[in-house]
Amino acid sequence: MAKYQFFCLPETERRNFTFLDMASSTFQEEKAQLLQAGFIVDDDVIYADTPKEATDKFRSHFTHAVGDYAHAHVAGGMAAGLMNLLRWFK
Structure with a gap:
């Protein structure tokens, strides 16, 4: 698995970014x-x-990890279940 480091222009709020493979000789x-x-x-x-x-992980801003963490706890799982139930009724 490769390691990537991402770089952004500060005033663009992560819209303008690039990345480098850290194993590259340059x-x-x-x-x-x-x-x-x-x-x-x-x-x-x-x-x-x-x-x-x-790039997909960078763009998600690691929200998938936060979601996994929230669902690992009873309160977070119950809240997610309630939200899904409400979406189903709509």
């Missing part, structure tokens, strides 16, 4: 160029099998 040089161009490192390293998977 990773440090490319990272320095991005930082010099005004990009900042956004979030933690993302582990993924493909660049598309890494």
Whole structure:
């Protein structure tokens, strides 16, 4: 599984971003160029099998992990169940 690091322009709220494969032989040089161009490192390293998977995880802003955490607790699971029930009635 590859490690990817994502970079964003601060004023774009994650809309303009790029990423680098951390195993690349030119990773440090490319990272320095991005930082010099005004990009900042956004979030933690993302582990993924493909660049598309890494991008999808970045765009989701890890909401899937928060959802899994919420559903792991009784109150979160009950709230999610109630919301699904309400959607079903609509």
